[in-house]
Amino acid sequence: MWKFIVRRLLITFPQIILLSVLIFLMAQAMPGDALTGVIDPNVSLEEKEELRERLGLNAPWHEKYADWVGGIVQGDFGQSFRFKMPVTELLEQRLMNSFWLSLMTLLFTYLMAIPLGIISGRYNDTLLDSSITGYTYLGFATPLFIFALVMLWVFGYQLGWFPTSGSVTPGLEPGSMEYVISKFNHLLLPALSMALIQTVSTVQYLRSEIVDTKQKEFVITARAKGASESRVYNKHIFRNSLLPIAAFFGYEISFLISGTIFVEKIFGYPGMGLLFLESILLRDYSVVNAVVLIFGVAAILGALLSDIILSIVDPRIRIK
Amino acid sequence: MNKTSKWLLALMLAMVLVLAACSGGDEEADGNESEEPDTTEEEGNEEEPAEEEEPAEEEAADDGLVSIDDFGVDKTNAGEAIDGGTLNFGLVTDTVFEGILNWTFYEGAPDAEILQFFDESLLAIDNNFNFTQDGAATWEMVENEDGSVTFEITIRDNVNWHDGEPVKAEDLEFSYLVIGDPAYEGMRRYALDGVVGAEEYMAGEADSISGIEIVSDKQINITYAEPNPSLLASGIWAYPLAKHIFGDIPVAEMVESDEVRVNPIGFGPFKVESIVPGESVSYTANEDYWQGAPKLDGVTLKVVAPTTVVQALETGEVDVVDTFPTDQYVDTVDQLNNVEFLGQTDLAYTYIGFKLGTFDKEAGENITDPDAKMADVNLRRAMWHAVDNDSVGQQFYDGLRWAGTTLIVPSFPDYHDPSVEAPSYDPEMAKKILDEAGYVDVNGDGIRENPEGEELVMNFASMSGGDTAEPLAQYYIQAWEQVGLKVQLLDGRLHEMNSFYDLVENDDPSVDIYQGAWGTGSDVDQRGLYGRTAAYNYSRYTSEENDRLLTEGASAASMDVEYRKDIYKEWQELMVQDIPVFPTLYRSVLVPVNERVTDYSIQWSWDDLHEVGVTSEEAIVAE
Numbered sequence: 001m002w003k004f005i006v007r008r009l010l011i012t013f014p015q016i017i018l019l020s021v022l023i024f025l026m027a028q029a030m031p032g033d034a035l036t037g038v039i040d041p042n043v044s045l046e047e048k049e050e051l052r053e054r055l056g057l058n059a060p061w062h063e064k065y066a067d068w069v070g071g072i073v074q075g076d077f078g079q080s081f082r083f084k085m086p087v088t089e090l091l092e093q094r095l096m097n098s099f100w101l102s103l104m105t106l107l108f109t110y111l112m113a114i115p116l117g118i119i120s121g122r123y124n125d126t127l128l129d130s131s132i133t134g135y136t137y138l139g140f141a142t143p144l145f146i147f148a149l150v151m152l153w154v155f156g157y158q159l160g161w162f163p164t165s166g167s168v169t170p171g172l173e174p175g176s177m178e179y180v181i182s183k184f185n186h187l188l189l190p191a192l193s194m195a196l197i198q199t200v201s202t203v204q205y206l207r208s209e210i211v212d213t214k215q216k217e218f219v220i221t222a223r224a225k226g227a228s229e230s231r232v233y234n235k236h237i238f239r240n241s242l243l244p245i246a247a248f249f250g251y252e253i254s255f256l257i258s259g260t261i262f263v264e265k266i267f268g269y270p271g272m273g274l275l276f277l278e279s280i281l282l283r284d285y286s287v288v289n290a291v292v293l294i295f296g297v298a299a300i301l302g303a304l305l306s307d308i309i310l311s312i313v314d315p316r317i318r319i320k
Numbered sequence: 321m322n323k324t325s326k327w328l329l330a331l332m333l334a335m336v337l338v339l340a341a342c343s344g345g346d347e348e349a350d351g352n353e354s355e356e357p358d359t360t361e362e363e364g365n366e367e368e369p370a371e372e373e374e375p376a377e378e379e380a381a382d383d384g385l386v387s388i389d390d391f392g393v394d395k396t397n398a399g400e401a402i403d404g405g406t407l408n409f410g411l412v413t414d415t416v417f418e419g420i421l422n423w424t425f426y427e428g429a430p431d432a433e434i435l436q437f438f439d440e441s442l443l444a445i446d447n448n449f450n451f452t453q454d455g456a457a458t459w460e461m462v463e464n465e466d467g468s469v470t471f472e473i474t475i476r477d478n479v480n481w482h483d484g485e486p487v488k489a490e491d492l493e494f495s496y497l498v499i500g501d502p503a504y505e506g507m508r509r510y511a512l513d514g515v516v517g518a519e520e521y522m523a524g525e526a527d528s529i530s531g532i533e534i535v536s537d538k539q540i541n542i543t544y545a546e547p548n549p550s551l552l553a554s555g556i557w558a559y560p561l562a563k564h565i566f567g568d569i570p571v572a573e574m575v576e577s578d579e580v581r582v583n584p585i586g587f588g589p590f591k592v593e594s595i596v597p598g599e600s601v602s603y604t605a606n607e608d609y610w611q612g613a614p615k616l617d618g619v620t621l622k623v624v625a626p627t628t629v630v631q632a633l634e635t636g637e638v639d640v641v642d643t644f645p646t647d648q649y650v651d652t653v654d655q656l657n658n659v660e661f662l663g664q665t666d667l668a669y670t671y672i673g674f675k676l677g678t679f680d681k682e683a684g685e686n687i688t689d690p691d692a693k694m695a696d697v698n699l700r701r702a703m704w705h706a707v708d709n710d711s712v713g714q715q716f717y718d719g720l721r722w723a724g725t726t727l728i729v730p731s732f733p734d735y736h737d738p739s740v741e742a743p744s745y746d747p748e749m750a751k752k753i754l755d756e757a758g759y760v761d762v763n764g765d766g767i768r769e770n771p772e773g774e775e776l777v778m779n780f781a782s783m784s785g786g787d788t789a790e791p792l793a794q795y796y797i798q799a800w801e802q803v804g805l806k807v808q809l810l811d812g813r814l815h816e817m818n819s820f821y822d823l824v825e826n827d828d829p830s831v832d833i834y835q836g837a838w839g840t841g842s843d844v845d846q847r848g849l850y851g852r853t854a855a856y857n858y859s860r861y862t863s864e865e866n867d868r869l870l871t872e873g874a875s876a877a878s879m880d881v882e883y884r885k886d887i888y889k890e891w892q893e894l895m896v897q898d899i900p901v902f903p904t905l906y907r908s909v910l911v912p913v914n915e916r917v918t919d920y921s922i923q924w925s926w927d928d929l930h931e932v933g934v935t936s937e938e939a940i941v942a943e
Contacts, residue, residue: 030818031816031818031822032819036821036825037818037821039821039856040507041848041854041856042510042848043507044855046684047509054505082427083420084418084420084505085576085581093597093598149627152628156631157631157637164631165599165622165623165632166596166622167599168600170596170599170601170602170620265414265625266627267625268622268628270598270599278415278416281817
């Protein structure tokens with residue numbers, strides 16, 4: 001087991017290094033830089049040139065890369081040109097926001113997916129199953145950015161049940177009970193909007209697994225031994241059907257920090273997705289690089305985690 | 321670097337464009353999926369021959385077109401203001417605000433919106449952006465014998481920082497010293513232009529700026545080497561930096577410090593109570609404000625996405641926003657019966673420019689190429705005649721943008737000359753001009769060749785961003801085709817903002833025509849945008865007459881406003897004759913204000929936030 005994990009980790013390192021080079025080169029290839037957007041007669045070309053020199057924007061790419069990597073090794077992602085603060089600090093703020101939003105989303109997603117998947121799989125081809133599958137098809141077809149807007153309009157503005165923007169009510173003391181409750185309250189609607197759409201693939205997945213497993217021979221054996229129907233489902237079918245979902249969980253980790261651009265935009269929720277998009281458009285390279293690197297590393301680690309989970313639950317795939 | 325211009329808003333506009341590009345639509349277009357087909361359809365109308373244009377326009381006039389003339393700039397009060405209350409201010413933006421909350425360091429327009437509540441300039445302005453004596457400081461201009469000019473600025477006695485410390489002359493000096501410090505990385509270096517001794521200080525040869533003299537605790541004298549009318553037109557940097565707070569912080573670390581980001585300080589009508597990074601700011605009243613304690617208990621400012629701003633206003637979640645996305649106005653004005661819309665002409669214009677040369681970086685000078693593809697002024701004039709910008713404004717912007725005439729926008733009532741006869745929409749005239757100038761179709765393909773009989777294909781560069789960018793660019797291309805000119809979109813597509821400016825700024829030879837926009841700032845000095853040495857003079861147009869007028873307009877003689885007006889009238893006339901660029905659209909700003917709010921205004925000169933009140937605790941909700 002440990003051997004497997006160590007071997008898997010060793011492959012991860014070159015992956016991350018390659019990723020960092022790719023990210024860096026791609027960011028360099030974007031037209032313009034942080035100062036291209038400063039179209040202001042007050043700031044002359046010479047002054048911009050001077051700033052470029054000072055910020056090291058004119059250095060050759062390998063020098064910049066060496067600088068960048070050197071910084072990262074010491075936990076320093078550089079300075080954000082736009083926010084004028086260390087990228088590390090900026091990421092800290094945003095990462096926490098995205099993390100809570102995604103965690104909540106994930107929670108809602110599984111809370112909905114598991115019962116719906118089980119019901120749908122167990123009573124397949126009934127009216128109940130059809131309506132659940134109907135919902136999943138609708139979910140597949142609905143773009144998240146429209147759905148989130150509708151949710152905001154109905155529950156945020158028409159019914160007024162939820163706050164409509166931001167991550168917390170202005171003016172509360174951080175750390176107080178009120179603050180925590182307000183944060184939670186602000187998470188609910190965006191998380192629900194996302195979960196309602198996100199959940200459909202998991203529902204489908206679970207449903208087809210269950211329908212599949214139902215016909216397996218060990219289920220027939222279990223029934224033949226006289227196990228009760230609920231025991232057959234809970235013990236035999238459900239556990240086996242959950243395997244792929246458990247494996248999928250590792251990938252969800254990368255989703256946990258990458259956030260989602262649409263929802264963050266619509267709900268004015270300052271998270272990673274929004275930061276990423278804005279930084280690309282404003283050529284805030286240090287932030288773009290850092291964010292992409294984190295997304296990439298999270299994806300690689302997520303895959304690693306998935307493999308590990310799988311190897312724990314399913315000894316067959318342990319690489320020899 | 322030119323010495324005088326004060327183009328603060330140019331940067332802001334650039335930011336606005338960035339924001340627009342971000343989302344597919346900040347102010348340009350957002351959320352109005354239903355409107356899109358309309359626009360395209362009506363845009364189709366414009367391809368029709370000119371005779372059909374008339375009825376289409378009239379129909380449109382009944383169709384809820386709006387004119388900026390119908391809007392006021394001051395809120396009509398509906399009832400008595402109560403004691404206290406909190407104003408909810410919506411900052412309409414797709415992006416989060418950066419949170420650099422200090423005038424000396426901020427860069428983004430959203431941060432400026434946040435700043436205005438708690439800090440202000442020492443000098444007030446009138447609606448022509450000229451300094452008045454009504455601000456936190458009074459001033460006097462003294463002409464010295466050696467030709468320099470000194471501004472004696474006296475800060476009122478009751479002007480105090482939020483922590484109770486008086487605002488002193490040394491605070492203003494400190495601001496200049498920080499901006500000139502080698503470690504300063506902001507964009508305010510222009511504040512030191514022309515100040516005597518600033519060069520030496522920036523070069524590290526002096527510890528202070530010799531032209532800045534502290535006379536007493538409250539009086540400071542700033543000497544400029546040459547008198548310049550722009551100085552009077554809000555051209556003096558008048559934002560003090562609290563020395564008792566920032567004095568101990570190294571300049572390089574100021575912008576990151578908590579004093580800028582977490583507990584910013586000012587001397588404005590409200591104090592910052594708390595900030596949630598990127599989303600909201602709460603303010604409380606500054607009882608010690610120099611104009612008197614504010615009526616309100618406080619202000620809550622929060623970021624509102626352009627897609628949801630209508631709902632936020634409708635439900636009273638916000639009372640007022642910084643700017644309303646004008647493309648949503650027509651569809652929502654009936655629904656928003658709980659607000660009053662204020663509006664005025666924006667300090668910006670959209671324009672189409674013609675590439676006439678290149679910028680010589682070595683010499684720092686624009687070189688006009690007499691053989692450039694677009695060098696013939698008749699061709700350029702015909703192209704102006706060929707486009708119907710009033711219809712563009714009506715069809716794409718419901719009348720909230722309209723055809724521009726001169727390069728000085730009507731927001732400068734003293735300087736804008738409405739009597740200038742700019743080429744108007746007249747395709748027949750365009751054809752006639754082209755015929756006479758020798759642009760005729762010699763090979764019978766329906767497209768005019770140039771006077772030498774060679775094929776003439778022009779490349780048009782335009783920025784992406786917003787739903788209207790593409791149809792708008794296509795409209796211009798079709799309008800030019802109507803008069804027989806072949807124009808194609810550069811690379812067959814729109815360019816993202818950074819690429820666009822890369823192409824235009826570096827005089828990429830493939831660009832012949834481009835569409836851009838300028839924020840005009842608060843001074844009419846045009847040297848930064850159209851001068852011979854201006855890198856931002858993207859058309860690369862130069863002429864002796866232009867040099868003369870622009871120099872004259874910024875000379876000591878122009879300290880006399882009447883004289884300056886005449887000079888800029890002449891210049892506006894010259895631009896309509898020579899047409900290096902032509903303004904396509906003037907714009908409007910709309911600001912909705914909830915009915916409960918009293919004494920709010922969007923006049924440029926307005927600085928009475930402390931008088932704003934509300935008539936009820938809760939905002940009025942739309943019915």
